[in-house]
Amino acid sequence: MAVYKRSYHGYAGGVTPEWSRFTIIPRYAYRDLFHSKIMTAFFVLCYVAPLVFLFLLYFAHNFARLAAMLGERSATFPIAINEHFFLAFLNIQGVLAFIITAFVGPGLISSDLANRALPLYLCRPFSRGEYVVGKMSVLLILLSLITWVPGLVLFGVQASLAGAQWLGANLWIAWALFAGAWIWILIVALLALALSAWIKWRIAAGALLLAVFFVAAGFGETVNAVLDVQWGKLINLMYLLVTVWRQLFRLHEASDISPASAWVMLLLICAGCLGLLYRKVRAIEVVK
């Protein structure tokens, strides 16, 4: 079909299924994101830790043979492959996921709002919900690729090396890894999107995201110290996450707040973010 046409004519071809249209947004977003060499390099770097953990798994299962080759028959591998091992992996990848979110998230909605592009999206058969899901899936897919996906690959490798008995006894770790990663991804993605929608300036939205995590944590500690209480931890997002992760990974370590209160706070934060998105993501902003 000729590209060079200078007369208007309608379109009579087929259309894509409506449910699939939200995937258009991440496709275009990745095209833009991976134009940045820094972003591409950082994304590749995010796979260094999974590779290191993969080597650790290999060494853990072949350490005796390697030691025998070196004449150390009594040596044992110093790292146990258990829930602590996978939680450590999740901690490292969680930090990397946060850095990617801080880089990608703040510009996702703010640039559309600043350039008044929302009417262009929403005048099409494309709802506000689909828009938010589309924007969110930019982060969900990206963060999944560096958290639970390599995590489950590691778990699969470990299961294949350790055998069915280990798999049967430790299947819950896979679930904890999957659920823990998703909770983290959802929280940071929702926060990033909500702040991006609230503050139309990308840099300010990024700064606020960092503030929510770090300044709020500092403020919470100050509250604890001044008032001699523990509930200041409830505004420390990292602490909330760690508390929930510990519960998921069945680590019964002492915590300043109960897992239940951590869950409630996380749910409240999610609800707040969704409320903010509902208010801000509109084709037309009505000034009262």
Next chain:
Amino acid sequence: MNSVIELEGLAVDLGGRRILSDLRCTLSARTVGLLGPNGAGKSTLINALLGFHKPAAGTARIFGHDVRSGIRQIRNLTGYMPENDAFITRMSAVSYVQLMAELSGLPAKAALERAHEALFYVGLGEARYRQLGTYSLGMRQLAKLAQAIAHGPKLLILDEPTNGLDPPARQRMIRLIREMRDSGDLHIILCSHLLRDVEETCEEVLILKQGRIVHYANLEEERRANRKFIEMETVGANGTFTGDIETLGCACALAGNNRIKLVLSEGVEIRDLYRIAADRNVQIRRLNYRRDSLEDIFLKAMESELAGKGTVNGRV
């Protein structure tokens, strides 16, 4: 003719204030102009038609689809060019139009083809790989038009399309609108406060004031009607002259000072009047069509006592 837009007592509230009140009309022309002073509710009406504002009362239908229940179908059939600068950063024009076409449901390959076609059509073919941020205001207007037509809508809504354009760019935009109108593939709603733009492109106009319809006019009919009314200034005209004109079937009246007003009947041409005048030795010193321009219509509508009462509506 099938109706394009039907308004049935449509009312819209924004910020606790009624912006549109009891709009009732049926529009079916290929191009409909929405006119009104600033704050009349033109853009609000467009936003309500696109489902951006929920009706507080009544409803509107586009191609038979109700804005309350069938907004997705309406958006499938509609292309929208917003009034304000609206674009997506760090994107070339072709990616931008392709993205918009894909969001309208076109598969990626077809969307890319249509994006190229639309950009060539609006005259941005050579600049289609440039970043939108580097475009001039006129080019951005054209890019907005391209995204609105890329998916081949049945109804194109243009909100102030000539805003900020220099005269050549404005002429180009008007020409494009006319071409699209004449293609017969789509209907156009043109919202503007520039009467000339509307007069040059539209067949029907809907004039809004303070959120109400104050006048509806079919410009084609008005133009046809205007061509029939004639005022003449003569020297030596008398009853015989007017009698001869009346024998042609024209209604005719002497208005004093040798001025004659007449309504041409079907098949009667101006040259017939000159022929009679020559036969009767009457000099025609001046001959004018009564010309109600859109400006006259608009001003009358603005001055109308009915303004604000919502009783003058379109074809109901």
